[in-house]
Amino acid sequence: MKLITALLAIVVGVGGIVIFFWLLNTLVERLLPDRMRETARPWVFIGPAVAIVGLYLLFPAIDTVRRSFMGARSTEFTGIENYDYLVTNQAIRSTIWNNVLWIIVVPAVSVAIGLAVAVLADKLRPKWENTAKSMIFLPMAISFVGASTIWGFIYAWRAQGQPQIGLLNAIWTGLGGEPIAWLNNSSYNDFLLMAIMIWLQAGFAMVLLSAAIKSVPNDTIEAARIDGATEVQIFWRVVVPQIRSTIVVVGTTILILVLKVFDIVLVMTGGNFGTDVVANRFITELISNRHNGRAAVIVVFLIVVTIPFMISNIRRFREQEATR
Amino acid sequence: MLSNGRGMRWAAALGMAAIVATACGGDDGGAGTDGGTDGGGGQTVTLLHAIGGEAEQEALQQALDLFEQETGNTVEAEYTDDFATTLGIRIDGNNPPDVAFYPQPGALKGSVDSGAAVSFDEAGVETSDLAPGVLEAGTFDGTAYGVVVKQALSSLLWYKLPEFEDAGGSVPESWEDMMSVTDTIAGSGTTPWCIGIESGGATGWVATNWIEDAMLRLHGGPVYDQWTTGELAFDSPEVREAFELVGEIFFTEEYVLGGATGIINTPFGDAAAPMFQDPPACVMHRQAGFIEGNFEGELGTDYGLTLLPPVDGRGGAVFSGDLAAIHTDNAAAAELVSFLTTKEAQEAWHGHEGSGSLSVSSAFDSSVYPSESLAQQGELLAGVDLARFDGSDLMPSAVGGAAFFTELVAWLNGQDLDTTLQNIDAAWPSE
Numbered sequence: 001m002k003l004i005t006a007l008l009a010i011v012v013g014v015g016g017i018v019i020f021f022w023l024l025n026t027l028v029e030r031l032l033p034d035r036m037r038e039t040a041r042p043w044v045f046i047g048p049a050v051a052i053v054g055l056y057l058l059f060p061a062i063d064t065v066r067r068s069f070m071g072a073r074s075t076e077f078t079g080i081e082n083y084d085y086l087v088t089n090q091a092i093r094s095t096i097w098n099n100v101l102w103i104i105v106v107p108a109v110s111v112a113i114g115l116a117v118a119v120l121a122d123k124l125r126p127k128w129e130n131t132a133k134s135m136i137f138l139p140m141a142i143s144f145v146g147a148s149t150i151w152g153f154i155y156a157w158r159a160q161g162q163p164q165i166g167l168l169n170a171i172w173t174g175l176g177g178e179p180i181a182w183l184n185n186s187s188y189n190d191f192l193l194m195a196i197m198i199w200l201q202a203g204f205a206m207v208l209l210s211a212a213i214k215s216v217p218n219d220t221i222e223a224a225r226i227d228g229a230t231e232v233q234i235f236w237r238v239v240v241p242q243i244r245s246t247i248v249v250v251g252t253t254i255l256i257l258v259l260k261v262f263d264i265v266l267v268m269t270g271g272n273f274g275t276d277v278v279a280n281r282f283i284t285e286l287i288s289n290r291h292n293g294r295a296a297v298i299v300v301f302l303i304v305v306t307i308p309f310m311i312s313n314i315r316r317f318r319e320q321e322a323t324r
Numbered sequence: 325m326l327s328n329g330r331g332m333r334w335a336a337a338l339g340m341a342a343i344v345a346t347a348c349g350g351d352d353g354g355a356g357t358d359g360g361t362d363g364g365g366g367q368t369v370t371l372l373h374a375i376g377g378e379a380e381q382e383a384l385q386q387a388l389d390l391f392e393q394e395t396g397n398t399v400e401a402e403y404t405d406d407f408a409t410t411l412g413i414r415i416d417g418n419n420p421p422d423v424a425f426y427p428q429p430g431a432l433k434g435s436v437d438s439g440a441a442v443s444f445d446e447a448g449v450e451t452s453d454l455a456p457g458v459l460e461a462g463t464f465d466g467t468a469y470g471v472v473v474k475q476a477l478s479s480l481l482w483y484k485l486p487e488f489e490d491a492g493g494s495v496p497e498s499w500e501d502m503m504s505v506t507d508t509i510a511g512s513g514t515t516p517w518c519i520g521i522e523s524g525g526a527t528g529w530v531a532t533n534w535i536e537d538a539m540l541r542l543h544g545g546p547v548y549d550q551w552t553t554g555e556l557a558f559d560s561p562e563v564r565e566a567f568e569l570v571g572e573i574f575f576t577e578e579y580v581l582g583g584a585t586g587i588i589n590t591p592f593g594d595a596a597a598p599m600f601q602d603p604p605a606c607v608m609h610r611q612a613g614f615i616e617g618n619f620e621g622e623l624g625t626d627y628g629l630t631l632l633p634p635v636d637g638r639g640g641a642v643f644s645g646d647l648a649a650i651h652t653d654n655a656a657a658a659e660l661v662s663f664l665t666t667k668e669a670q671e672a673w674h675g676h677e678g679s680g681s682l683s684v685s686s687a688f689d690s691s692v693y694p695s696e697s698l699a700q701q702g703e704l705l706a707g708v709d710l711a712r713f714d715g716s717d718l719m720p721s722a723v724g725g726a727a728f729f730t731e732l733v734a735w736l737n738g739q740d741l742d743t744t745l746q747n748i749d750a751a752w753p754s755e
Contacts, residue, residue: 072753073438157589159582161605162598181585184737270525272733287408289722289753290434 021045061303068296072289082297095276101190102197102261102277107254110198111247114205118213119235121206133210137203144200148267151196155268157181186274193275196264201257205250212246213239245316252313259306278302367397367656372414372421374407375474375646379678384474387673391663397656407431408721415440420651423660425473428717429461430724432470432649442650444468447658449650451665453686457711461718462647473664474673474681475645476612477701478714479537479632484599484607485625487514491607495628499541499635503572509607510578517573517580518606519587520595521733528729529716530592531574531736534610536642536715538566541635545710552718554752559745567741569635574736581606584736593618599627612644614680616697623697631704640710644717645684674698720753727751 024044032040071078086092117136121129139147156166160178164170169179183189216239224238240247262279269275271284278298286295375384381403388399404410407427414420420440426432435441444451444467451459451471462470481502483493491509493516496502509516521530540548543562550556551563577583581598582590593615598605600620609615610632619627631641648661663669670685675692682693682702690702705711716724727748735744 157585159586159590159598159605162582181589184585184588266525270527270730272527272730273737284726287721288726289751290720291722291753 020048064296064299067292068300070293070296072291072293074292078293082293085294086297086301091276092281094274095278095281098190098274098276099259099278102194102258103255105191106194106197106201106258107251109194110201110205110254111209111251113198113202114207114250115209115247117202117206118210119239121210122213133206136206139200140203142200144261144263145267147196147200148264151199152268155182155192157183183269183275184273189269189273189275193264193268196268197258197261201254205254208246208250209243212243216242245320249313249316249320252309252316255309256306256313259302367654369397369399369423369654369656369660370421371399371401371423371425371660372404372407372411373401373425373646374404374427375425376403376405380680383673383676383679383681386676387664387669390669390672391660395656395659395663397659399660411435415651422652422654422657423648423650425646425648426470427644427646428721428724429470429647429713430718430720432462432647433464433720435649435651436464436469440651441469442653444471444650444658444661447650447653447661448655449658450662452662452667454665455684455686455705455711456709457643457713458645458684461645461713462649470647470649471661471665472643472645472684472713473648473661473670475643475684476614476681477631477705478533478612478642478644479640480611480613480701480704481630481632482596482599482609482611482615482619483628483630484604485628487604488607488628491516493607495630496633498633498637499569502633506573506579506608514604515578515581515606516608518590518595518598518609519574519580520590520592521587521736522589522591526725526729527588528732530595530611531570531587531732532716532724532728533612533642533714534570534574535563535566535732536712537610537632537640538569538635539563539715540640540642540710540712541632541638542566542569544638545640545712548712548715552712552715554719557745558748559742564741564745567735567745571741588733588736613682613697613701617680623700629697629700631708638710639708640712641705641708642714643682643705643711644714645681722753723748723751 025041028037028041028044067074068082069077069079114136117132121132124132142150153165154167156164157169157179158164158166160173164173164179166179166182168182173179182192220238220242221234224234229237260279261277262283265271265275265277265280266283271277271280278301282295282298282302285291285298289295371388373384375381384401388401392398402421407424408431411421411424411426411431415435415438426435432441449468449471451468454471455475458472458475459468461472462468481496483495488509491512491514493505493509496505506516519530521528523529536548539551539562542565547556547562551558556562573579574587575584580586592611596609596611596615596618599607599609616623621627623629631639633639648664650657650661664673665685667685667687670683670688671692673679674681674683674688675694677694679694680698682698682705688702690699690706693699693702712718716728718724719728727750731739731744731748734747735741
């Protein structure tokens with residue numbers, strides 16, 4: 001019975017939408033005078049989608065901002081108390097600092113690796129180029145939680161004398177050292193977690209940058225070669241300036257993703273040992289602490305921080321489209 | 325293409341037929357949440373629980389089937405592995421389950437405060453003879469809202485035979501005894517304890533059980549209750565004493581396999597595995613009954629079991645379990661909860677082959693348990709007058725589900741005790 005219901009749901013869902021738009025189109029044709037028809041038609045088609053997005057995105061966003069000014073159960077107005085908490089609480093400040101580290105390191109390193117692979121693979125024969133690129137791109141197919149589980153087995157620790165199931169410790173003890181609890185050391189465990197994200201995102205950076213590199217007009221490179229430039233000079237002075245906007249777009253896309261990261265931290269350390277990030281803190285506040293106000297203020301913070309990057313991203317994208 | 329009249333007419337007809345069929349077919353799955361108010365059989369009770377594992381669910385089903393047979397009502401049981409979130413969504417969405425098995429009394433208190441839970445008096449629940457602490461765990465401000473229907477004994481000390489005795493150990497009669505046994509074994513060249521508290525996002529909960537055992541034994545029931553309700557702060561001499569008692573084992577490098585680093589990084593499920601290596605890397609382990617599923621060999625031959633010993637003559641048991649509570653005015657829901665506390669239901673449930681939990685009925689016959697180990701645990705539990713629910717589950721989740729865990733981990737990773745205790749206190753919700 002459930003299977004039939006599911007199938008019917010699909011038929012009704014898809015068929016219903018088709019019929020809905022067909023009806024709207026007919027209404028536009030039948031009811032509106034000629035002049036208005038063509039201006040109205042795009043609105044009629046975009047309208048329902050915009051309305052739904054408005055309802056499911058805008059409304060909760062505004063409600064979240066409202067809740068950020070209220071108490072734990074969203075019953076009383078508390079003014080800027082939650083914002084104050086965000087700024088003064090020591091744990092949250094170190095969390096925000098962790099996010100800053102993530103924002104600085106991950107996009108930069110992902111783009112660097114992606115660019116390096118794109119450039120180097122470009123010089124290979126096509127078959128090898130595709131193999132190399134596929135291997136770098138493969139991790140993108142893995143979910144964050146899946147990747148965290150995999151890397152868990154790289155960083156795993158077992159007591160001295162016990163069989164080492166973690167790759168790093170297996171190598172380390174094989175070389176004669178005592179097993180190190182990599183993720184417990186707060187001076188570098190952030191970077192170990194970032195490595196996971198870089199592993200996931202470098203492929204994405206590589207694909208986009210590779211396309212950008214290939215679209216650099218060959219004449220410019222030839223001209224530089226004739227003028228006597230070395231390959232390295234060609235790369236930095238001819239190629240990179242021409243793909244600058246792609247680099248920025250890739251960088252900001254990864255950056256926006258980095259701001260959302262929580263699953264890696266949750267699975268690997270649970271936020272312990274000084275690795276907590278803001279998005280993970282949101283979950284702690286909402287589900288463990290059941291404090292709607294503080295959870296909301298964290299979300300508002302994330303939105304506010306993301307907005308400038310989104311704006312810049314969209315601007316760059318428009319520029320790119322305009323020059324096509 | 326769109327104005328092809330005939331094609332569109334067919335499409336419209338098909339669409340209408342599909343809509344009508346869906347509307348009619350949809351009724352089947354929707355029943356169950358609008359239970360009537362008159363009892364007497366034929367009612368459906370919806371049950372939300374977090375009891376995982378095939379064997380455990382089968383055992384639960386025995387009790388539910390018995391209920392259905394005896395009363396003619398139907399039970400629709402739903403399992404969730406994220407109880408807090410699922411229940412929260414159901415309650416907020418005005419679609420609460422009739423009965424829910426809360427894994428934590430703290431969560432039940434949340435439902436009581438928000439008005440989602442119905443008191444036993446109001447619902448008309450009648451409980452049968454129960455073991456100590458079982459009804460108290462679900463009683464808030466003198467009114468009963470929940471009762472433990474399935475429990476697990478947490479304060480168990482497992483030891484490896486014969487290596488434990490070979491290394492100079494003997495079943496400890498007191499905590500002091502246990503410490504000197506620890507020392508003797510360490511002196512003989514074997515590491516005495518295996519402790520592991522890693523558990524993903526919940527890392528630290530095993531250590532909280534150690535602290536609770538210490539609190540109960542050092543200071544008794546009333547002080548324990550003050551502690552779990554927030555009247556007694558963590559940064560107090562009593563709690564400090566408990567931390568220091570436990571710290572004597574945790575922080576002495578030779579006492580624990582891997583030292584404090586080992587404690588933090590070893591997953592709780594794997595922690596006892598070194599006991600069964602050849603030769604065993606450790607011989608003592610404190611953990612609730614479920615860990616036996618990871619053991620090799622037989623009780624009595626390869627490993628032994630006893631209760632964590634008393635301190636200065638005061639013994640106690642920390643248990644955990646699931647509390648049954650009611651959210652709606654469905655009369656059959658109250659019938660189900662009352663039924664589940666009877667000796668009959670408890671025996672069908674916890675006596676079932678493959679079940680690993682203990683009964684809460686004081687009339688329960690320990691020989692009914694499916695395994696020797698459970699029978700022994702049942703006897704140990706019956707011999708104890710002082711029993712309390714797991715403290716971190718009694719506290720509000722901001723503390724018992726978050727700060728208590730994370731601060732313990734930080735403490736084991738080198739943070740000083742003062743900061744640890746103060747941080748936990750700071751996390752206590754102020755309302």
